[in-house]
Amino acid sequence: MIDNKYLEVLPFSFPTGVQLVNDPFLNKGTAFTKEERIALGLRGLLPPRINTMEEQVERVMGNYYSKTSDLEKYIFLIALLDRNQTLFYRVLADNLEEMLPIIYTPTVGEACREYVHIFRRPRGIFVSANNKGHFSEILRNWPNRNVKVIVITDGERILGLGDLGVAGMGIPVGKLSLYIACAGIHPSLCLPVTIDVGTNNCELQTDPLYFGMQHQRIRGDEYDSLIEEFIMAVRDNFPSALIQFEDFGNVNAFRLLQKYKDRICMFNDDIQGTASVALAGLYAVMRMNSTELTDQKILFLGAGEAGTGIGDLIVSAMQAEGLSQEDARRKCWFYDSKGLVVKDREHLAEHKLPYAHEHKYICDFEEAVKELRPTAIIGVSGTAGGFTRSIISEMAKINEKPIIFALSNPTSNAECTAKEAYLWSEGRAVFASGSPFEPVHLFGKTFYPGQGNNAYIFPGVGLGVVTTKSRHVTEEMFLEAARTLASQVSEDDFSCGNIYPPLRNIRDVSARIALRVAEIAYDQGLAEVLRPDDLDDFIRSRMYEPVYKNYV
Ligand SMILES: NC(=O)C1=CN([C@@H]2O[C@H](COP(=O)(O)OP(=O)(O)OC[C@H]3O[C@@H](n4cnc5c(N)ncnc54)[C@H](OP(=O)(O)O)[C@@H]3O)[C@@H](O)[C@H]2O)C=CC1
Ligand SMILES: CC(=O)C(=O)O
Ligand SMILES: [Mg+2]
Numbered sequence: 001m002i003d004n005k006y007l008e009v010l011p012f013s014f015p016t017g018v019q020l021v022n023d024p025f026l027n028k029g030t031a032f033t034k035e036e037r038i039a040l041g042l043r044g045l046l047p048p049r050i051n052t053m054e055e056q057v058e059r060v061m062g063n064y065y066s067k068t069s070d071l072e073k074y075i076f077l078i079a080l081l082d083r084n085q086t087l088f089y090r091v092l093a094d095n096l097e098e099m100l101p102i103i104y105t106p107t108v109g110e111a112c113r114e115y116v117h118i119f120r121r122p123r124g125i126f127v128s129a130n131n132k133g134h135f136s137e138i139l140r141n142w143p144n145r146n147v148k149v150i151v152i153t154d155g156e157r158i159l160g161l162g163d164l165g166v167a168g169m170g171i172p173v174g175k176l177s178l179y180i181a182c183a184g185i186h187p188s189l190c191l192p193v194t195i196d197v198g199t200n201n202c203e204l205q206t207d208p209l210y211f212g213m214q215h216q217r218i219r220g221d222e223y224d225s226l227i228e229e230f231i232m233a234v235r236d237n238f239p240s241a242l243i244q245f246e247d248f249g250n251v252n253a254f255r256l257l258q259k260y261k262d263r264i265c266m267f268n269d270d271i272q273g274t275a276s277v278a279l280a281g282l283y284a285v286m287r288m289n290s291t292e293l294t295d296q297k298i299l300f301l302g303a304g305e306a307g308t309g310i311g312d313l314i315v316s317a318m319q320a321e322g323l324s325q326e327d328a329r330r331k332c333w334f335y336d337s338k339g340l341v342v343k344d345r346e347h348l349a350e351h352k353l354p355y356a357h358e359h360k361y362i363c364d365f366e367e368a369v370k371e372l373r374p375t376a377i378i379g380v381s382g383t384a385g386g387f388t389r390s391i392i393s394e395m396a397k398i399n400e401k402p403i404i405f406a407l408s409n410p411t412s413n414a415e416c417t418a419k420e421a422y423l424w425s426e427g428r429a430v431f432a433s434g435s436p437f438e439p440v441h442l443f444g445k446t447f448y449p450g451q452g453n454n455a456y457i458f459p460g461v462g463l464g465v466v467t468t469k470s471r472h473v474t475e476e477m478f479l480e481a482a483r484t485l486a487s488q489v490s491e492d493d494f495s496c497g498n499i500y501p502p503l504r505n506i507r508d509v510s511a512r513i514a515l516r517v518a519e520i521a522y523d524q525g526l527a528e529v530l531r532p533d534d535l536d537d538f539i540r541s542r543m544y545e546p547v548y549k550n551y552v
Contacts, residue, residue: 157382247270
């Protein structure tokens with residue numbers, strides 16, 4: 001009957017008839033075979049002619065191109081996901097470069113902003129402070145009992161868009177679709193979660209269509225006990241699941257990472273995944289320019305989760321190259337909403353303290369660039385326009401190849417555009433951005449800017465962790481993920497300005513990252529799966545392919 005490998009992740013009782021057609025995990029739509037239609041009670045419920053998957057893809061693409069806005073394309077693709085997951089992932093895997101900006105940043109940001117207005121059908125699990133004491137029961141309502149990857153948000157810092165409350169659910173949904181498309185994690189192993197603790201967004205508090213709790217965010221012990229209850233509920237229901245914390249406000253993100261990283265299998269993507277992709281970008285530049293990481297001086301615009309997360313991993317990478325922690329930290333400088341982070345400043349948040357160097361206070365970013373003469377500026381401020389013409393020109397005066405990363409999302413929040421970076425540096429900038437930019441034609445050359453986004457990292461890390469059942473996710477895994485990603489950048493990528501491998505290679509890149517992560521899990525004694533003879537083959541053979549299975 002049903003393929004054994006598939007059965008492992010299917011619900012026990014196999015539906016028939018309308019129930020089967022309405023089950024997005026199993027539905028094949030017009031591609032159900034003649035035998036399946038007879039055996040599974042589908043005759044008459046579908047148009048008579050049987051389509052191949054290729055024909056279905058053609059129909060989907062026709063519909064997709066008929067949509068006149070990116071948001072409509074997003075709505076269309078999510079509706080397909082609601083009807084037929086296999087077809088959705090087929091289309092996504094085959095058109096990843098084109099569709100990533102729709103199901104992920106920047107369009108997912110717009111979808112979150114409009115979430116309560118474009119809402120069709122719930123996806124994932126909503127846990128709410130109102131249901132305190134019942135989180136475990138709530139997780140029992142999820143139909144798949146073999147969950148291995150959970151992405152959770154509390155909606156406080158959605159991309160660079162701020163507090164969107166439960167409307168942030170688009171982010172866990174989008175991130176998990178990348179686990180599936182980019183690293184072949186089976187869809188039924190994935191669970192998106194949003195925890196509703198209120199919202200401080202005044203518009204949402206007064207929007208009659210908003211469907212989260214319309215009061216100020218819960219803070220302090222009450223908040224912590226909700227998160228703790230959720231963690232316990234996951235342990236009871238899905239004991240070996242990896243939990244990815246996503247888009248939490250930084251008042252909670254750093255604390256929760258410290259609290260849970262050695263207790264459960266978790267990581268914070270904005271702190272650690274971002275760090276790894278940014279470090280990979282720097283490693284790739286080092287290869288391109290034959291320079292050393294330890295020769296770099298980096299000035300960050302933004303000193304939050306992404307910024308100090310990147311700083312911390314760079315420091316570890318420099319230490320691995322022989323620098324002392326103190327010397328490595330002095331290579332990283334931070335500029336936040338109040339100016340340069342220096343020793344004399346009062347009330348600095350804990351995550352900034354390692355970078356509060358002895359230096360005069362500066363409250364103009366351009367002046368900080370002139371004074372510190374960095375080799376790289378990294379934008380993680382969540383605010384647009386921070387890298388002005390004069391700042392980029394100054395970087396180009398100081399450096400032959402200035403490194404300019406504008407990592408804030410979505411596109412509207414990027415510190416500068418790709419065109420600005422190339423134009424204002426006379427085509428010498430090494431540029432990457434968090435959200436994609438189109439190729440830029442300037443100075444008789446075409447530049448293909450790379451996307452410095454944690455999407456290059458978390459799917460592969462997750463695959464390595466899940467396949468080995470690693471008990472924790474460690475810093476070494478993110479360091480090694482960065483090295484592996486950088487090693488996949490070819491001379492061709494370099495020559496047209498891209499410091500990341502093309503997205504069309506992402507499944508292979510993720511498998512390579514997963515292999516290194518798995519090796520570390522074994523080396524560090526964290527893996528709970530017996531080490532197979534051929535680890536690479538073991539990982540790749542477990543990657544989900546969106547093709548229809550035969551049910552009869
Ligand atoms: N490309 C990628 O893969 C990723 C990109 N990001 C993006 O990075 C951005 C920041 O995220 P995250 O670090 O988590 O957010 P946080 O809220 O943790 O940090 C934001 C930081 O930016 C600073 N800041 C805000 N406004 C300004 C300003 N005008 N000038 C200088 N600094 C400013 C804040 O200062 P203060 O501390 O004083 O408040 C804070 O230090 C977001 O846009 C997010 O989308 C995040 C993760 C991954
Ligand atoms: C990419 C990402 O995780 C962010 O912008 O928050
Ligand atoms: Mg994020």
